[in-house]
Amino acid sequence: MFLLQLFSVLLLSLYSISSASDHTLSKGSSLSVENRNDVFTSPSGIFSAGFFLVGDDAYCFAIWFNEPSCGTNCTIVWMANRDRPVNAKKSKLSLLYSGNLVITDADRSIVWATNTVSQSSVNLHLHDNGNLLLCDTDYGVRILWQSFDFPTDTLLPQQSLTKYSQLVSSRSRSNYSSGFHKFYFDSDNVLHLRFDGPDTSSIYWPDPGLLSWDAGRNTFNSSRIAFFDSFGKFSSSDDLTFRSEDYGTRVQRRLKMDFDGNLRLYSRENRSNAWIVSWQAMSQPCRIHGICGPNSMCNYVPSSGRKCSCLPGFKVRDHSDWSLGCEPELNRSCSRDEIGYLQLTKVEFVGYDYGFFHNYTVQMCEELCSQICNCKGFQIIFSQRYYPSNIPYCYPKRALLNGHNSPNFEGDFYLKVAEPSPSYNSTVEEFRLDCSVEVVKLLNRTYSKSLENGSLNFVIWFACGIGGVEFLVVFSVWFFLIRSQSEGYLCIETTCFRKFTLSELKKATRVFSEGIGRGGGGNVYKGVLSDHRVAAIKQLNEANQGEAEFRAEVSIIGKLNHMNLIEMWGYCAEGKNRLLVYQYMEHGSLAENLSSINSLDFEKRFNIAVGTAKGLAYLHEECVEWVLHFTGRSPGIEIEHERLVTWMREKMEDATVKHSNFWIETIIDPKLEGKYDKDRMEILVMVALKCVNEDKDDRPTMRQAVEMLLLHENGSESI
């Protein structure tokens, strides 16, 4: 026993000799990339910090688990300059006399800085929990800066993820620069995994087909904080909690946004053991977005990991970059006699729908897709879980992304192909991904959050000019949303939009020359996109929003759209510019399309209204414009927003004058055949009218609107 102690003391002292002479850096001193011994080590030797080789002669300042002889293969937990590595010669980390900690490249340019200022004595040291701290030590200890506040792709026990931080995956296993998958609190207060690629951006966890509260998340706690402990318990302000498989033992742990898009909690007993995965967010790796690129399919085999393959008739675009996906082998024709459809069973493509059409047979859906030249194929789903069930649901697709084959999927995909079709080879071209991380042994999962049952199709229609996104005369936005269980098919176009560059939009609008309207939020211009589609481009006035915040709103706005009304194609957030790109639409198609929804009873319509209001409550504290259309009735349909409100008010006043209680009957959709709850209907109308009050201050907040709507419920409903 005594010998062992002596040995460890000896070992520790050896450490301190071989690493930087001191564990701290003070004003005026620096760490050089050239000196191999210029490494900080935490007091018990668990973590090290220093310049780490990331490429040919390229270094980043990093913190890693101090493993004996890990060489270039250490477990990195933080990096300062991941996107700007420095040269192997003359680069330095220096603590300046001003109190600023900087990394300078060989040419003395500053590639990274903490931008801290202090007149007193300052030192930098590495704590045993992996936190690198810059402290002001003259009057007690004051933290000027700490690495825990700026995570890269890893979170350590006791380190908090907050509204100001996010985990961003690395580009690949060996390339540490910022990749495309993110773990962060979105503006709905919920932790999400998002693929944020060069062209598209979409959330894939929790299941975007579910509303947050159905995924067990709380959208109303705005503290936005999450952390986990060394026993393996994770908790977050959005009510996400989980325990690792090996919960209870105090071992080394790290939560990492892996380069393959999965979020994993790793643990190991001691330095000589390998890391094992003790929890992961996605159990089906092919459901992670942005994996294979367009026109391809992801396949997962547990023993070998993920594979991507091109769809029949497509070929790999670039063998060195799988994210570019596949392109057609032949030029497509739009002529009806030259196209056919190839059935791919149990194949699912997520997002990028032209809309959804219920009770459309394969033939009807095919006809629809054939009419649209750019329709790439369609999805038919025949699911018991949908409501109404036992009817086919049709989803024509404008892009084929996030494709995968899942045995449990209750639907097929029909790919548009050239006709007469060349005999497609069943041995489609496959290209392997670098995915060995996926065959890491996963401990048997015990955590599984059961999802709420009660699947219900929501057909929601209401008008809401979130942030003044009312468009032309179509003030009403009508939004279709389907919920189902975990296998649920994503049919809301959750945040699947193209990100346009400002120069693209300038070109499309010929530098914003053709104005076609002016809304509360900004001007609308007509433009022609590079693919010849005619677009309406709205330039938002209030552009002081951050990109993430703006994108979150865009995704909500996107959910409020339907192809028959205004389809949103994308957005642009560059510098201070915030733009939305819509399908250009002539007036009048609203009425045409409202008739296609029917047979919703009052209960559902009311639930829809409440659900929608709740959804908006977290986004917007002010109810901007919000009208419930009691959509089937003709006077209410063709008249525009202003007139609908006036019409309703007149009906109400008229009734008051006549002391009549029957005004509701005059506005209700006759399709309901009198089957509705009068009290609730009155509340709906009252709330709707309050929300469109001309005086901004008289309008309730969205949250108050929800409360009013729920006033008549039994109190079990909480918001």
Ligand SMILES: *[C@@H]1O[C@H](CO)[C@@H](O)[C@H](O)[C@H]1NC(C)=O
């Ligand atoms: C990592 O990827 C980025 C982005 O593709 C690239 O610019 C950089 O050169 C790569 N770094 C290394 C070391 O390969």
Ligand SMILES: *[C@@H]1O[C@H](CO)[C@@H](O)[C@H](O)[C@H]1NC(C)=O
């Ligand atoms: C790096 O670590 C991984 C996993 O522990 C191992 O499979 C690989 O062989 C190591 N590479 C080198 C160069 O040591």
Ligand SMILES: *[C@@H]1O[C@H](CO)[C@@H](O)[C@H](O)[C@H]1NC(C)=O
């Ligand atoms: C919000 O979450 C934090 C962190 O989990 C918790 O401490 C706080 O009590 C929560 N607030 C409410 C109102 O639930």
Ligand SMILES: *[C@@H]1O[C@H](CO)[C@@H](O)[C@H](O)[C@H]1NC(C)=O
């Ligand atoms: C560390 O791991 C090694 C190899 O698995 C094992 O033999 C040893 O007992 C472990 N030590 C502790 C303290 O758990």
Ligand SMILES: *[C@@H]1O[C@H](CO)[C@@H](O)[C@H](O)[C@H]1NC(C)=O
């Ligand atoms: C496809 O069309 C492009 C331009 O329309 C043309 O340049 C190209 O040769 C065509 N390719 C084939 C295989 O027909």
Ligand SMILES: *[C@@H]1O[C@H](CO)[C@@H](O)[C@H](O)[C@H]1NC(C)=O
């Ligand atoms: C579906 O369409 C068929 C034939 O058009 C019709 O008979 C049936 O009632 C429809 N079902 C529903 C639920 O709309």
Ligand SMILES: *[C@@H]1O[C@H](CO)[C@@H](O)[C@H](O)[C@H]1NC(C)=O
């Ligand atoms: C399918 O591909 C294989 C290998 O590429 C080839 O030998 C075979 O002739 C192809 N079959 C057809 C019908 O094109």
Ligand SMILES: *[C@@H]1O[C@H](CO)[C@@H](O)[C@H](O)[C@H]1NC(C)=O
């Ligand atoms: C995981 O554990 C459950 C119950 O403890 C067991 O039924 C199942 O077979 C285990 N799965 C694996 C892959 O070991």
